Amino acid sequence: MNLTHPFLDEDGDKLREECGVFGAVNATDAAAATALGLHALQHRGQEAAGITSFDGTEFYTRRGLGHVAENFSSQEAIAELPGMMAAGHVRYSTTGGAGLRNVQPLYADLASGGFAVAHNGNISNAGMLRDDLVRRGSIFQSTSDTEVIIHLVATSRYPTIMDRLIDALRLLEGAYALIVMTPEGMIACRDPLGIRPLQMGRIGDATVFASETVAFDVVGAQFVRQVEPGEVIKVDFDGNVDSLHPFGDHAPRPCIFEHVYFSRPDSVFDGRNIYEARKAIGAELAREKPVEADLVIPVPDSGVPAAIGYAQESGIPFELGIIRSHYVGRTFIQPSDGARHAGVKRKHNANRALVEGKRIVLIDDSIVRGTTSMQIVEMMRDAGATEVHFRVASPPTAHSCFYGVDTPERSKLLAARMDVEPMREFIRADSLAFVSIDGLYRAVGEKPRNSGCPQFCDACFTGDYPTSLTDMTR
Numbered sequence: 001m002n003l004t005h006p007f008l009d010e011d012g013d014k015l016r017e018e019c020g021v022f023g024a025v026n027a028t029d030a031a032a033a034t035a036l037g038l039h040a041l042q043h044r045g046q047e048a049a050g051i052t053s054f055d056g057t058e059f060y061t062r063r064g065l066g067h068v069a070e071n072f073s074s075q076e077a078i079a080e081l082p083g084m085m086a087a088g089h090v091r092y093s094t095t096g097g098a099g100l101r102n103v104q105p106l107y108a109d110l111a112s113g114g115f116a117v118a119h120n121g122n123i124s125n126a127g128m129l130r131d132d133l134v135r136r137g138s139i140f141q142s143t144s145d146t147e148v149i150i151h152l153v154a155t156s157r158y159p160t161i162m163d164r165l166i167d168a169l170r171l172l173e174g175a176y177a178l179i180v181m182t183p184e185g186m187i188a189c190r191d192p193l194g195i196r197p198l199q200m201g202r203i204g205d206a207t208v209f210a211s212e213t214v215a216f217d218v219v220g221a222q223f224v225r226q227v228e229p230g231e232v233i234k235v236d237f238d239g240n241v242d243s244l245h246p247f248g249d250h251a252p253r254p255c256i257f258e259h260v261y262f263s264r265p266d267s268v269f270d271g272r273n274i275y276e277a278r279k280a281i282g283a284e285l286a287r288e289k290p291v292e293a294d295l296v297i298p299v300p301d302s303g304v305p306a307a308i309g310y311a312q313e314s315g316i317p318f319e320l321g322i323i324r325s326h327y328v329g330r331t332f333i334q335p336s337d338g339a340r341h342a343g344v345k346r347k348h349n350a351n352r353a354l355v356e357g358k359r360i361v362l363i364d365d366s367i368v369r370g371t372t373s374m375q376i377v378e379m380m381r382d383a384g385a386t387e388v389h390f391r392v393a394s395p396p397t398a399h400s401c402f403y404g405v406d407t408p409e410r411s412k413l414l415a416a417r418m419d420v421e422p423m424r425e426f427i428r429a430d431s432l433a434f435v436s437i438d439g440l441y442r443a444v445g446e447k448p449r450n451s452g453c454p455q456f457c458d459a460c461f462t463g464d465y466p467t468s469l470t471d472m473t474r
Helices: 030-040 068-072 075-079 126-135 147-155 161-169 214-219 257-262 274-288 304-314 337-347 371-382 420-427 437-443
Strands: 019-025 048-054 059-065 085-091 106-110 113-123 174-182 185-190 199-203 206-210 222-226 232-236 241-244 295-298 322-324 348-350 359-364 387-392 431-434
Touching (some): 019 030, 019 174, 019 214, 030 068, 048 068, 048 113, 059 068, 059 113, 068 075, 085 174, 085 185, 106 147, 113 126, 113 147, 126 147, 147 161, 161 174, 161 185, 161 232, 199 214, 257 437, 274 304, 274 437, 295 304, 348 371, 359 371, 371 420, 420 431
Antiparallel strands (some): 019 085, 019 206, 048 059, 048 085, 113 174, 185 232, 199 206, 199 222, 232 241, 322 348
């Protein structure tokens, strides 16, 4: 079990968002607001956290491994980060690996002054760009793909920092939502397809940016709008906000898994409340894949909204037949190899009084490797369930993500190796079904998937990657 991440089983049988970003400019106690915003985004990355601030003269950085509260809960920690501008980052590592040198924001002193960047996403041609930069003399201090951006800005021949950043971004493939700090102010931008999310808000005279709107709720900010795909927004210290769209017009492809799993249920993404979207996915699943049963039971916590939707649509009662422990964390003693399958029971336990003698429908957001699903089905049978039907609130995850989501290599994805019936046999359920790709699109408020120009990035389900994957083909 990965004890750093209590939301995961020991096999890493969940997809994980790589990171979350938050920034505040022209804010009193900008670092304190940033720490609070990062706390609301903790679900997007629990490996490490960092904040960089600017007081008009100097940049200050504090970074650490672990949760936001472990690094930024004291007055002493915040006092190390003075100024009216700050940006922060929480991360998992998908590119570059773990370690303090890869914790963001990354900072460098350029010819034009200090430059700090916090990045959510994954640059799919970073390896090629890095090799070229090293051949030309660049010296890298981290193994993160994000550092490529700093070197591209540093070597650009354009005169202004904004033009140099745009020049650098034109060379990137993949997904990015960036918050950049310079001595001139804050810059926020999304890749031309808008794969990764970025939101804009206001609190008094301050402008704030965050991966999710829930961070604005926590800091007391008002949601203004999303940063548009391909948009670059600059906010200076006089409060002027300038917006550019330097990359031309592209059909957006935001990540559809934000609706399924990544975002907090109380966030809004692409104008849709995440909780309502997940209930709608569950209702769509009930219409597409009905089954006779006595109870609808979510796999907590991520399966709860979809299970409510499934229960409401099907008329089958919703019950909490699985109780989750929220206290499986760093101090838990790793058991012997012979007790590895107790991993699920450390985190989930069957509510036997409800389950015994019942036909149940289990609802989960996804199946990745399948090991956790198999153990939960077994746990339900051990608790006396007479039938266990498994329903999944996303299509089969058959392809890896290269845009900032920590997925196993494709050979380890159950849906890449098996059709649905063999998957059912593997997890030992009485039946197994997934929501269709068109059903998922309908549930999040779209027309059925346009195969010629999909409305979302859904490559993890379809294998239809919206950008080139240069580093994968080298």
